[in-house]
Amino acid sequence: MRQSERRRKILGKLSEAPFASVQDLQNLVGASEATIRRDLRKLADDGALKRVHGGVERPETQTSHLAGTPLARNKQINVVQKRAIARTAAGLIEPGETIVIDGGSTTSLLCPFLADLDLQVLTNSLPIVEQLLLSPRTRLLVPGGEVFREQNIILSPFEEDGTAECFASKILMGAQALSPVGLLQADSILIRAERRLMARAEKVIVLADSTKFERKTGLVLCPLSEIDTVVTDAGISAKSRNMLEKAGVEVVIAED
Template structure:
């Protein structure tokens, strides 16, 4: 198989599955990893893909730390659908954690408590949204306020969590990378998210499909810490199957 043929097949696979792995291409083409990496480098220079650890993707895998007011307007229908499904998982007399982010804010907007509910959150917008319900007791974590996310971070917030045990954590992320795991754009938020995972019996990630294949600066955790991901129909079959191999339940809105 010639170089041009390999390049064409790589592009077709990228367009279909969203990403390719070096080892899979080596096996299919019966060539060395050096040859495949040269192919990927050439295609990246042509603007046809982005190289990443162990392979390549069709979208830029690196996220930026955008303001919450900007992110709230992006993919709003998908986020509201995800929030609606997630809200059905909140039960009477439950005690839950809701992290920061615009997708988990959609969850807060969809919660309609029938009986008492306790919610712990670092996010000011989530706390204000839930404070209007008399059936919900809101525990706002203290700490350093990040203006870009309207949520708190830092050791004070992390230490507060050691006093609690919650049934569920609803977690928002900036990136879900099959090699690197779950990430957020801010290192301090990533640390706080890890502490929230520790005090929760179940961790449910709320993420629209644009988050897959993305990678933020701060790594939260690997897939062994996650129980379920709620997302939309934009998730590729390749990504869904890879996540299910980790034992993660994938719920598609």
């Protein structure tokens, strides 16, 4: 088997399973152990995977924006719940509205449910732009600025980003975590972009599966009081729900 095909298969295997032993891969591609190891070393050098004793794992951070971004990996976690949340959140949108969609693994799932709503959508997320391009009934707006590869978003270093004239009824956004101190996000670049977008929308709707209430770490994007609605799944604890409602946040539970 050719080298390129072998390596492609190895990467493919890793996209299915989080771990693969050298023997697994040997059976998969039919090469000798030495050859497999050479492939693994090369791929690890490229950052496409991480070597561990006994085999390989997915890497911590991948910069290839196709298969391996943190976003793509994150996407595989809780997909079912996230999709249900996305469907419910899309139900909160009226046909013909102008909305803002912030980039993220959860919000990307919104796109299929928005196709026929004749929306005007402002987003800084390139994956979302790509998906919504397929819905001819959606008008798409993007801010100007620099493209950040890791987050796959556009962010202007300046105040003026070409969207000054755009004002939306709602913004849909994701979160790293939701804690009493507010909405937490992992990345300071994301935070800058999101603050900018939030200023363009009247109501703030946050999509967050219930695991987001267990996490506590991140950078504070805004206090809970600035959030109007949180869409989550049935796994949310009474305590977390109480926390949100005390802060004046409407809680919507997505049905599977």
